[in-house]
Amino acid sequence: MIGKIRSFRSNHRRTHANPTRRRPCVPSKMLPADGPAREAIETGRTRLLITGAVIWAAFGCIGLRLVDLSLLHPAEEPSHAAVSERIETERADILDRNGVILATGLATASLYANPRRVIDPDEAGRQLASVLPNADATELAKRMRLDRTFVWLHRKLTPRQQWQILRLGIPGLDFQREEARAYPVGHPLAHVLGYVDIDNHGIAGVEKSFDDRLRGDREPLSLTIDVRLQHVMHAALSDAMKEFSAMGASGVILDIKTGEVLSLVSLPDFDPYRAGSADEEQLRNRATLDVYELGSAFKVFTTATALDTGVVAIDGGYDATKPIKIARYTIRDYHAKGRWLSVPEIFMYSSNIGSAKMAMDFGTEAQRDYLSRFGLLEQSPIELPEVGAPITPDIWRPVNTMTISFGHGIAVSPLQMASAVAAILNDGVYLAPTLVKREAGSPKPAGRRVVSRKTSDEMRRLMRLVVEQGTGKKADAEGYLVGGKTGTAEKQSGGSYARKKLISSFVGAFPMNAPRYLVLAVLDEPKGTKKTYNYATGGWVAAPVIKQVVERMGPVVGIAPVDPASPNLQAEMAVNVTSEGHTLASF
Amino acid sequence: MTATSRTGMTIPLTRTDTSVLSRWWWTVDKWSLFLLCGLTGLGLLMTSAASPAVAERLGLPPMHFVMRQALFVPPALLILFMTSMLSPRQVRRAAIVVFMLSVALLILTLFGGTEIKGARRWLSIGGTSLQVSEFVKPAFAVTAAWMFAARRMGEDIPGNIIATALLFVVLSLLLAQPDVGQTVVVVAVWFSQLFLAGLPMLWVALLVLVGVGGLATAYFVFPHVASRVDRFLNPQSGDTFQVDRALEAFMNGGLFGTGPGAGTVKAHLPDAHADFVFAVLGEEFGMFACLLLVAVFGAIVARGFIRALQDSDMFILLATTGLLVQFALQALINMASAVNLMPPKGMTLPFVSYGGSSILAIAFGMGMMLALTRRRPGEQT
Numbered sequence: 001m002i003g004k005i006r007s008f009r010s011n012h013r014r015t016h017a018n019p020t021r022r023r024p025c026v027p028s029k030m031l032p033a034d035g036p037a038r039e040a041i042e043t044g045r046t047r048l049l050i051t052g053a054v055i056w057a058a059f060g061c062i063g064l065r066l067v068d069l070s071l072l073h074p075a076e077e078p079s080h081a082a083v084s085e086r087i088e089t090e091r092a093d094i095l096d097r098n099g100v101i102l103a104t105g106l107a108t109a110s111l112y113a114n115p116r117r118v119i120d121p122d123e124a125g126r127q128l129a130s131v132l133p134n135a136d137a138t139e140l141a142k143r144m145r146l147d148r149t150f151v152w153l154h155r156k157l158t159p160r161q162q163w164q165i166l167r168l169g170i171p172g173l174d175f176q177r178e179e180a181r182a183y184p185v186g187h188p189l190a191h192v193l194g195y196v197d198i199d200n201h202g203i204a205g206v207e208k209s210f211d212d213r214l215r216g217d218r219e220p221l222s223l224t225i226d227v228r229l230q231h232v233m234h235a236a237l238s239d240a241m242k243e244f245s246a247m248g249a250s251g252v253i254l255d256i257k258t259g260e261v262l263s264l265v266s267l268p269d270f271d272p273y274r275a276g277s278a279d280e281e282q283l284r285n286r287a288t289l290d291v292y293e294l295g296s297a298f299k300v301f302t303t304a305t306a307l308d309t310g311v312v313a314i315d316g317g318y319d320a321t322k323p324i325k326i327a328r329y330t331i332r333d334y335h336a337k338g339r340w341l342s343v344p345e346i347f348m349y350s351s352n353i354g355s356a357k358m359a360m361d362f363g364t365e366a367q368r369d370y371l372s373r374f375g376l377l378e379q380s381p382i383e384l385p386e387v388g389a390p391i392t393p394d395i396w397r398p399v400n401t402m403t404i405s406f407g408h409g410i411a412v413s414p415l416q417m418a419s420a421v422a423a424i425l426n427d428g429v430y431l432a433p434t435l436v437k438r439e440a441g442s443p444k445p446a447g448r449r450v451v452s453r454k455t456s457d458e459m460r461r462l463m464r465l466v467v468e469q470g471t472g473k474k475a476d477a478e479g480y481l482v483g484g485k486t487g488t489a490e491k492q493s494g495g496s497y498a499r500k501k502l503i504s505s506f507v508g509a510f511p512m513n514a515p516r517y518l519v520l521a522v523l524d525e526p527k528g529t530k531k532t533y534n535y536a537t538g539g540w541v542a543a544p545v546i547k548q549v550v551e552r553m554g555p556v557v558g559i560a561p562v563d564p565a566s567p568n569l570q571a572e573m574a575v576n577v578t579s580e581g582h583t584l585a586s587f
Numbered sequence: 588m589t590a591t592s593r594t595g596m597t598i599p600l601t602r603t604d605t606s607v608l609s610r611w612w613w614t615v616d617k618w619s620l621f622l623l624c625g626l627t628g629l630g631l632l633m634t635s636a637a638s639p640a641v642a643e644r645l646g647l648p649p650m651h652f653v654m655r656q657a658l659f660v661p662p663a664l665l666i667l668f669m670t671s672m673l674s675p676r677q678v679r680r681a682a683i684v685v686f687m688l689s690v691a692l693l694i695l696t697l698f699g700g701t702e703i704k705g706a707r708r709w710l711s712i713g714g715t716s717l718q719v720s721e722f723v724k725p726a727f728a729v730t731a732a733w734m735f736a737a738r739r740m741g742e743d744i745p746g747n748i749i750a751t752a753l754l755f756v757v758l759s760l761l762l763a764q765p766d767v768g769q770t771v772v773v774v775a776v777w778f779s780q781l782f783l784a785g786l787p788m789l790w791v792a793l794l795v796l797v798g799v800g801g802l803a804t805a806y807f808v809f810p811h812v813a814s815r816v817d818r819f820l821n822p823q824s825g826d827t828f829q830v831d832r833a834l835e836a837f838m839n840g841g842l843f844g845t846g847p848g849a850g851t852v853k854a855h856l857p858d859a860h861a862d863f864v865f866a867v868l869g870e871e872f873g874m875f876a877c878l879l880l881v882a883v884f885g886a887i888v889a890r891g892f893i894r895a896l897q898d899s900d901m902f903i904l905l906a907t908t909g910l911l912v913q914f915a916l917q918a919l920i921n922m923a924s925a926v927n928l929m930p931p932k933g934m935t936l937p938f939v940s941y942g943g944s945s946i947l948a949i950a951f952g953m954g955m956m957l958a959l960t961r962r963r964p965g966e967q968t
Contacts, residue, residue, distance in 0.1 A: 045904070048783055058919050
């Protein structure tokens with residue numbers, strides 16, 4: 001065979017060696033065997049070789065392409081991957097003040113389909129529905145029949161679900177890696193952290209207010225929350241809510257010296273993974289969004305204003321023998337003494353008459369001025385989207401001034417209340433409450449002075465007095481020098497106050513010789529029990545919460561109990577209860 | 588054949604053996620014959636691998652296409668052997684008869700054919716449908732070769748003009764269906780023969796330009812051609828589902844394939860057993876099997892060309908070339924479509940794809956090729 005080709009080639013060369021014979025298309029009638037006929041055959045053979053070369057080159061191309069496809073491409077993702085649908089789901093972690101993870105991202109797989117490649121949507125839908133909880137086979141089939149190349153079927157599968165779907169082997173389905181938000185603490189921090197939507201966009205709480213920060217930066221966000229204190233407050237409030245069959249509760253712990261929110265609880269709460277199925281009562285943040293008439297706790301502000309404006313000195317007093325009649329209201333005392341009361345007595349016995357008289361002394365303007373200084377007339381500046389605006393009188397008449405003096409006719413959020421009382425106890429300097437931990441080395445937050453040091457000092461003694469001898473004895477966690485003020489307000493319903501529906505609260509702080517932590521507990525519609533002789537007032541239902549919280553948090557924050565009877569402390573806490581110079585603290 | 592192999596111990600003896608079978612056996616290109624039979628066997632194998640999935644999708648019994656293909660293989664082999672025994676003169680006559688018959692049936696197809704997806708390509712005869720265009724290709728190749736050779740060798744007939752006239756008859760009938768793919772094959776056959784018949788290079792260049800112009804015209808005249816070309820050039824412009832799946836099949840198969848029957852591409856491609864059988868081969872048997880198949884096609888073409896080179900008869904040179912160009916081009920178009928080297932064009936892979944008309948016609952064509960390339964003692968140079 002090879003020999004034959006060679007012989008052909010030599011013939012071929014010979015042909016071309018003779019230029020006179022190169023007119024292949026010229027026809028001639030008679031063709032000698034060795035003449036133009038031979039030449040025609042030779043031309044044909046040459047061109048056959050060219051044709052063969054072209055065909056072989058084409059086969060060669062196919063071979064190369066096969067090698068290219070099999071060897072150089074196999075690791076590649078299929079080119080049809082739905083890149084345009086890719087969703088950025090990564091978010092930074094959220095930590096508590098000690099670095100405990102409060103929110104993080106877990107890698108999960110989400111199921112999507114390319115409907116054009118699903119062979120039997122009905123069968124595929126049936127099979128998927130057998131694996132996915134709450135999935136409707138017809139709905140899935142409907143999606144897989146859409147004329148698109150990408151439809152989500154189920155977001156964020158568990159590894160087990162993914163395995164089961166893989167086992168079904170349905171063509172046209174694929175998985176997309178996504179991050180699912182995980183909240184290891186769960187319920188207790190649900191309101192603070194908030195939650196994200198299916199695409200991991202924050203839509204409530206810190207997740208919403210810091211959405212850009214959390215999505216844009218991989219650095220974790222550190223909060224001021226101490227998850228241990230959060231648990232302490234959550235547990236104590238939950239117990240009280242259960243014990244007194246309250247419909248809701250909220251609690252705040254503040255660092256008085258920095259304005260940092262160490263704990264913020266709202267009950268009832270919800271499962272952050274199922275925020276969508278929680279009802280409005282659960283989702284509402286009662287500590288920041290709800291505003292309440294907080295009742296007698298407001299006497300802290302009334303007394304502080306009176307002392308700071310100087311209309312009355314701490315050894316002064318008022319006649320509280322008769323109820324005050326103004327407009328259609330009659331102001332009377334709950335713990336009526338029916339006599340002249342000193343300022344400490346008015347405060348510790350929570351006298352409405354005395355407080356109203358104080359307010360009338362310093363007047364409406366001073367009241368507005370001081371309430372504004374305490375941050376009670378505008379929204380709390382806390383870094384949460386769910387912040388309620390206070391409700392204040394449209395026209396501030398004398399009667400408003402009187403009722404506001406004991407906490408009626410003005411509604412503020414529990415957090416506002418906590419910050420205001422903390423300001424009075426922080427040597428009279430207001431600090432904006434914050435949820436974001438200050439970076440080490442950054443300057444201390446600048447506050448603003450709201451009352452004098454002297455007023456602050458007098459208020460801290462008066463608040464200790466309430467727990468020692470007044471309405472707040474049940475808040476006295478032994479050795480922690482708790483001080484505070486009870487609050488019991490009747491809830492307004494349809495324009496009048498409902499006797500049985502109370503907002504019972506206690507705003508406390510400790511240790512009162514040098515106030516460091518503010519603890520507030522509010523119970524919404526608590527019911528009295530046998531143990532409380534059917535009382536549901538702040539002193540009976542909220543004060544024990546404070547005691548429990550302080551006792552549990554003391555060791556956590558490193559405050560050791562002290563002996564309240566020690567002479568140094570006695571001197572620090574001394575108050576003249578009566579104008580005659582009787583020193584109650586020496587009892 | 589056993590009888591001849593017994594005597595075949597010494598070659599000179601068989602050359603003088605007078606029996607037809609013996610003469611055939613010792614003159615036919617046994618390599619090509621062996622490779623063609625191998626292709627037919629591979630065709631049955633691939634039909635069994637690819638078609639059950641397709642049949643199931645069409646609601647037919649899984650083995651429907653396998654049974655039908657098995658039914659067509661014996662007659663195809665018979666045609667291959669019988670045709671290969673013909674003498675060049677008989678080949679010419681057979682081709683002319685088949686050509687005339689095909690043209691007549693093509694005309695009939697235009698009027699009485701079954702319309703599928705906007706094209707009339709199938710003629711229903713006695714319960715079976717026939718794709719006449721498959722038969723016209725080999726018949727035209729031989730008929731045109733005869734005309735060109737006659738003209739070239741100085742016989743007093745306007746062979747080139749007749750061949751070209753025949754081309755236009757076939758062309759118009761195929762484009763009327765329309766069937767652009769078959770048209771391209773027939774024109775390529777005609778052109779390669781004209782080229783071999785000594786067409787001046789200036790004319791060659793001119794005709795290449797005309798060919799390119801013709802393809803461009805097809806792009807603008809036939810919307811389905813335009814759509815396929817657009818999607819080839821710019822995959823984003825439309826649905827490239829079939830090609831994507833075919834490419835995935837090759838990537839998925841890797842070097843050695845997923846194993847017979849283990850592929851998935853056949854479940855998605857509507858023509859897995861015909862136009863995209865190469866992709867099924869790639870997925871289930873791997874790259875090496877595909878390269879082997881390409882080599883087999885290449886070897887058959889090479890064997891035929893080498894035999895033709897040794898022949899001094901112009902007609903045999905041209906006819907063999909025409910038949911092999913048709914054979915090679917079909918294989919090339921089918922495989923190039925599957926690996927996305929060109930816009931997808933429905934073309935059967937000779938002997939491997941499912942299809943009755945296709946396998947019978949290609950058997951006829953290759954039978955003629957074998958007959959023409961047989962050694963003819965005394966006529967060789």
